[in-house]
Amino acid sequence: xxxxxxxxxxxxxxxxxxQDVRAGLGGSGPKTLPSRYLYDDLGSALFEAITYLxxxxxxxxxxxxxRTHADEIVAGFRGPCLVAELGSGTGRKTRWLLEALGxxxxxxxxxxxxxxxxxxxxxxxxxxxxxxRVEPVEADYLTGLSMVASRRRPHERMLLLFLGSTIxxxxxxxxxxxxxxxxxRLRPGDGFLLGTDLVKPAATLVAAYDDxxxxxxxxxxxxxxRLNQELEADFDLNRFEHQxxxxxxxxxxxxxxxxxxxHTVRSPAILFVVGFGEHQEI
Ligand SMILES: C[S@@+](CC[C@H](N)C(=O)[O-])C[C@H]1O[C@@H](n2cnc3c(N)ncnc32)[C@H](O)[C@@H]1O
Numbered sequence: 001x002x003x004x005x006x007x008x009x010x011x012x013x014x015x016x017x018x019q020d021v022r023a024g025l026g027g028s029g030p031k032t033l034p035s036r037y038l039y040d041d042l043g044s045a046l047f048e049a050i051t052y053l054x055x056x057x058x059x060x061x062x063x064x065x066x067r068t069h070a071d072e073i074v075a076g077f078r079g080p081c082l083v084a085e086l087g088s089g090t091g092r093k094t095r096w097l098l099e100a101l102g103x104x105x106x107x108x109x110x111x112x113x114x115x116x117x118x119x120x121x122x123x124x125x126x127x128x129x130x131x132x133r134v135e136p137v138e139a140d141y142l143t144g145l146s147m148v149a150s151r152r153r154p155h156e157r158m159l160l161l162f163l164g165s166t167i168x169x170x171x172x173x174x175x176x177x178x179x180x181x182x183x184x185r186l187r188p189g190d191g192f193l194l195g196t197d198l199v200k201p202a203a204t205l206v207a208a209y210d211d212x213x214x215x216x217x218x219x220x221x222x223x224x225x226r227l228n229q230e231l232e233a234d235f236d237l238n239r240f241e242h243q244x245x246x247x248x249x250x251x252x253x254x255x256x257x258x259x260x261x262x263h264t265v266r267s268p269a270i271l272f273v274v275g276f277g278e279h280q281e282i
Contacts, residue, residue: 017230018270024282025274031282033223035169036114036140040226044115046219048090053215055207062163062195063093070100073193077101077159084110084148085161086141086182091122094161095129101159102131108156112137112144142181149185158186163195168252202246205253209244217242220255223282233267243281256281 017037024033039047051059066073074097081101085094088111101107109132111122119136127134137144145160152158160182167175186192199205209216220242224235240257247254259276266273 014230017227018272021227021231021267021270022272026272031274031276031280033282037226038219038223039113039115039118040222041115041117043219043222043226044089044118046215046222048118048121049215050211050219051092053208053211053213055211056216057208058165058197059093061197063096065195066093066096070096073097074100074104074159077157077191079105080153080156081105081159082108082110082148082152082156083159083161084112084145085163086112086145087162087164087166088113088122089115089118089164091126093163095126097159097161098126098129098132102129104131106131106133108133108135110135110137110144110148112139112141112148114138114140141178142185145182145185158190160186160190160192161195162193165195165197167194167196172250199251202248206244206246209253209255210242214242216244216255220257224257227267231267231272232269233265233272235265236263239263239276240282 020034020037025031050056083094083098083101085091088094091109091111094109094111098107098109109126111119111126111134113119113122113136116138119138123134123136126132137147139147149158162182167178170178182192211217221237221240224233224237224240227233228235239260241260243256243258245254245256246252258279258281260278262276262278262280264273264275
């Protein structure tokens with residue numbers, strides 16, 4: 001029964017991926033793909049490697065802030081408490097908050113992520129923290145948050161985390177809508193801790209997303225590799241170049257995959273064909 005359910009869930013995900021590929025790469029407008037598809041098993045491992053790169057200071061900065069201010073952040077939370085985290089990944093930096101809370105009472109930690117491997121690692125690492133029970137939720141942000149919100153006990157307060165500047169993956173108008181949806185799932189007395197990076201010199205920010213070792217390039221190109229594996233597409237990764245750019249207008253770094261020359265890509269499994277012009281990008 002479990003195997004059948006898992007197969008059914010997998011084919012729904014494949015349908016969704018196929019739909020997003022048609023919508024994002026078909027048509028005559030700019031080509032885009034939702035950033036959540038970056039995080040298959042290999043993508044999640046590559047992201048974890050990125051967090052150790054010398055150029056990527058964001059994770060170390062988040063960790064420093066949380067380690068230094070953990071007691072202060074959790075001081076307002078008395079009584080039964082649940083910590084939920086959107087896009088937790090391995091939850092490495094949340095350890096400091098969980099230790100501070102777990103030292104005072106029992107805490108339930110619900111990491112919410114679409115990456116099963118990241119959640120498994122998170123459970124292994126956070127599970128042994130004293131006073132903390134880990135209940136991973138493998139789901140999209142808002143679906144996962146609704147699940148957590150619906151099963152919590154009446155007097156349990158929620159501390160919701162959204163760290164690592166992940167909010168930057170949303171377009172500004174989508175980000176506003178998303179925060180509104182998060183707000184609708186919280187109750188008075190809950191807390192929402194949002195971690196975002198500050199603007200820095202463009203060269204520093206671009207280097208953080210285009211490191212010398214090429215780990216971020218591999219992370220980005222793996223998106224095409226994933227389409228090859230899951231949709232039997234024939235992307236030739238050598239025909240695309242990873243580029244990181246500072247967008248002054250939106251004050252954000254963007255990652256693109258730029259076609260080195262004009263060519264056509266096919267995915268017979270979903271009867272999809274797309275042409276790329278020279279320098280055309282995703
Ligand atoms: C930039 S990483 C941040 C990880 C961690 N919070 C940190 O600060 O290092 C984004 C995380 O969000 C997850 N993610 C991306 N899109 C998601 C979605 N739509 N729903 C749930 N999780 C998502 C990814 O699997 C990944 O673990």
